[in-house]
Amino acid sequence: MDGVGGTIVEVEAYDHEDPAAHGYRGRTARNASMFGPPGHAYVYRSYGIHWCLNLVCEPEGVANAVLVRALEPTRGLDAMRERRGLDDVRLLCSGPGRLTQALAITREHDGLPLDRPPFELRARPAPAAVVVGPRIGITRAVDLPWRYGLAGSRFVSRPFPRA
DNA sequence: CTTTCGATGATCT
């Protein structure tokens, strides 16, 4: 993504039968890309201020997606700092609205494939240790433990509950 | 440390 990026350290799952998901009540103009082919982006405006990035999951035609909530920044740190108006690496991408600002993701990226520029999504070289917990900032299906984080990462948007 | 609250606009009812 334009020379900036990092390692995904926190995501949340949104299933098509999940009352908290945008796709739950069927296809609309906003969530159309959620119903499109897997491996593409679903980007929407949040609270009129922020953008949020989802990775559309299979199967095609079913509204399953994963919200990217935090990255550990690895490339283009200075560009991110400039966009965010911050120096603290820890705060550059530790939140769904923050990482889209740091990466300059907007509605223009909605529906784009994640394996081609400007995106460049790659698999992690080795399996990661993962921690789970309840999702953040939602009002329905609050108890589903569908928030996943990289164990021990200091770059998650908020700490995970202690085991 | 914690809680509260305003910003801001598209989307949905």
Added chain:
DNA sequence: GATCATCGAAAGG
């Protein structure tokens, strides 16, 4: 008219 998968600043302990 109400809701919202957020953030950051401000105020209170």
